[in-house]
Amino acid sequence: xxxxxxxxxxxxxxxxxxxxxxKPHVSVVDAHYDGSTAQVIVDKLPLTxxxxxxxxxxxxAQILKKYNIPTGDKIPFLIVIYVFGNGxxxxxxxxxxxxxxxxxxxxxxxxxxxxxIWRTRDGGVKYQF
Numbered sequence: 001x002x003x004x005x006x007x008x009x010x011x012x013x014x015x016x017x018x019x020x021x022x023k024p025h026v027s028v029v030d031a032h033y034d035g036s037t038a039q040v041i042v043d044k045l046p047l048t049x050x051x052x053x054x055x056x057x058x059x060x061a062q063i064l065k066k067y068n069i070p071t072g073d074k075i076p077f078l079i080v081i082y083v084f085g086n087g088x089x090x091x092x093x094x095x096x097x098x099x100x101x102x103x104x105x106x107x108x109x110x111x112x113x114x115x116x117i118w119r120t121r122d123g124g125v126k127y128q129f
Contacts, residue, residue: 019047026055029084031067032099037078038069039097044083045114049129052115056081056127081115 029041040063045052064071082097088106091098096108116128 026059028059028063028066031063031069032101033067033069033076034100036076037080038064038067038076039080039082039099040067041082041084041109042114045081049127052081052129053127056115056117075119077119079117080113081117082109083112083114085110085112 024044024046026045027043029043031038031040033039046055061071063069064075069076087109088102089096089108089110090105091108095111097111098108100107114129118126118128120126
């Protein structure tokens with residue numbers, strides 16, 4: 001019985017260690033900019049808030065450049081990171097976010113907000129999860 005409990009404990013430690021150490025690859029599916037806010041759509045984000053912030057800081061410049069979102073002093077005041085989920089869908093009666101720059105009828109996504117980045121008036125950055 002003692003060996004069984006030790007085996008279960010070790011297995012649990014291995015699983016927890018894997019979840020902490022693994023670095024999931026985040027793919028940006030698409031991004032949209034409407035003149036004041038940007039919406040970035042990803043397949044997934046890291047588990048912890050610190051990892052999410054680190055991911056954003058590391059990839060921000062590349063994402064903004066690739067999707068023609070202003071940078072520097074012109075960066076949007078609000079950037080919302082969504083998880084793609086079931087992909088682009090028809091608007092329907094659900095609470096979905098629809099994009100004018102995507103051809104209808106499948107031009108909406110479910111509002112799976114995972115992170116919001118605010119640019120403050122004094123030039124700082126605030127993160128919301």
